[in-house]
Amino acid sequence: MKLYHINDFSPYAKIFPELSGVQLKVLILYVNLYKIDHIALTLDIKTNTVCEHLKRIKEKYQVNSLFELKLLFNNRMQCFLLNLINRLNF
Numbered sequence: 001m002k003l004y005h006i007n008d009f010s011p012y013a014k015i016f017p018e019l020s021g022v023q024l025k026v027l028i029l030y031v032n033l034y035k036i037d038h039i040a041l042t043l044d045i046k047t048n049t050v051c052e053h054l055k056r057i058k059e060k061y062q063v064n065s066l067f068e069l070k071l072l073f074n075n076r077m078q079c080f081l082l083n084l085i086n087r088l089n090f
Contacts, residue, residue: 015080018060026053030066031073 009025016024022043029039036054040047054066063069 015076019057023053023057026050027057027069027073030054031070
């Protein structure tokens, strides 16, 4: 996996295949502590659109809060990295 670059979200597409391109970008920026208004500016979309994307992402993953969404993100990332380390060791 490549290091995270603000303009390159492609490494995360394999980990979160359920998300559209824009949803993936919103999620990555959100879990990296971007505020909703900053996400909107970065992606050149309205703040309401960011909120709607976050709502739809929560629905897709059947979580009830943004905190749970962050936990889900961290769990998937940890599993991905552990699998990657495991493959490299064998």
